[in-house]
Amino acid sequence: MTVEEGRYIPGSVVRAAMLGAALVLGWMSVRVAVQDSVRDADPQLAAQFWPADGASLAALARQRVAAASGDIDDTTRALYRSALVRDPLLADPLALAGVDAAVKGDLRRAERLMMAARDRDPRAPLARFWLLDHFVRTGHYAAALDEVGPAIHLRPEAITAIMTVLTAIAATPDGQKALTVELATRPFWRTAFFQTAANTTSPDVLLALLAPSSSAANSAATGDEQRAVFVAMVNAGDGARAYRAWQQLLPTNYRERAHGIYDGNFGRWPGAKPFNWILAQDEIGSTRMVTAGDLPQATALNVRYFGSTTGVLAEQYVYARSGTYQLRLVARRRTNGATGGRLNMEVRCANGAVIATLPLDPLNTQLRALSTPVTVAPGCEMLRVRLVGTPGEMFSEIEAQVTGVELVPSG
Incomplete structure (x- = not known):
């Protein structure tokens, strides 16, 4: 040089x-x-490059396993072993060795190999999903739940199937115990679980699993979970129990206010739907809670009904013992133009017919008090109080404010 x-x-x-x-x-x-x-599109082609790398050989072995519905022959076995020789740090060959051991009935060895593969590559789908299935089958539910989040991140489209498996776990005492601990950590899939479990899981189990969420009862996700559970209970005829459970999950200073219609002045009180207001924002119209300083109640529901189609603009489930009541509210129009549609506040059995209708008509820009009697028959204690818009002969929009909604015993 x-x-x-x-x-x-x-x-x-x-x-x-x-x-x-x-x-x-x-x-x-x-x-x-x-x-x-x-590699993933054509592992056979990838393996033909000289010298074939371990990942390509492992991909070819995976393809052969998939084509053989999980069976591993001598050729596949040679491929994954060669892959491991070429690249000892690869996860896939270990996972394939785990599948091989499982097919031969050696589940302990299969588990060790799959865990080693997972530790080498936490994003290895084969290892993650095999371990999830294996731990569920063997009753190691806490270990299975550790695999749920990573598995969903790897394959988001599998969330429905995974939630169905967790629903089955919830039906066992050990599974329920493990789920209670895991759900208390508020995993990102928690709401999806409750929405799935509400369709098949018993109310006792659902309420037990919901209980740890009481400290976070104001979060949107918790509200969605509670709503799924409570609606399922109402539909199953267990509405009174759902209502009591909902009351207990409210912040302490709001529990004594949870009798009859809740938040009748639309002051944005905390609490999950359907026992709190469900507001529309769709092609029927829009509703929102607003501050109204010129009203005695100080707050109200601002309603815009577009006048084209019959639909529900606001709704709340209410528990009331059988007896006679008065449905009361105050309302006013916010526009002076001609209107062709109509607003009605109706009361109906949760899973049945309308039992009372209160037309919000006529209305003008001055606040007007309206009321109508309501008779709640035995068996109809769970009610749905709904603000409904119905079109008239002339197509036009209605804008109004409603507040002071209450259902009070007569006499």
Whole structure:
């Protein structure tokens, strides 16, 4: 080698060696790029690049396992073993060895291999889903639940199937215990679980699993969970119990206010639906709770009914013992133009017919008090109080404010 003007000048032999190294590095870069691009789409093609890397051999082995519905023959076994020799740090060959052990009935060895594969690559789907299934089958529910979040992140489309499995776990005492602990940590899939479990799980189990959420009862996710559970209980004829459970999950200073219609002045009180107001924002119209400083109640429901289609603008489930009541409210129009539709506040059995209708008509810009009698028959104690818009002969929009809604015993 020589030094010229302070620069290193390699000799001819060194230059030839450096050129050869550059060519080798270039070929390796091209080979890895090509293999990475075709490995999942065509592992057979990827494996043909010489020398075939471990990941390509493992991908080809995975393809053969999938085509054979989980069976592993000698060729596949040779592929995953060769892959592990080429790249000892790969996770997939270990996972395939785990499948091989499981097929042979050696579940302990299969579990160890799958856990090793998972530890090498936490994003290895085969290891994650196998372990989830394995731990569920063997009753190791806490370990199974540790795999749920990563599995969903890897395959979001699998969430429905996974939630169905968790619903089955909830039906067992040990599974319920493990779920209670896991759900208390508020995993991101918690709401999806309750929405799925509400369809098939007993009210006792659902309420037990909901209980740890009471400290976070104001969160939107918790509200969605409670709503799914309570609606399922109402539909199953257990509405009174659902209502009592909902009351207990309210902040302490609101529990004594939870009798009859809740938040009748639309003051944005905390609490889950359907025992709190469900407001519409759709093609029927829009409703929102607003501050109204010129009203004695100080707050109200601002209603815009577009007048084209009959629909529910606001709704709340209410528990009331059988007997006679008065449905009361105050309302006013917010516009002076002609209107062709109509607003009605109606009361109906939760799963039955309308038992009372209070037309919000006529209305003007001055606040007007309205009322109508309501008779709640035995068997109809769970009610739905709904603000309904119905179109008239003339198509037009109605804008109004409603407040002071209450259902009070007569006499």
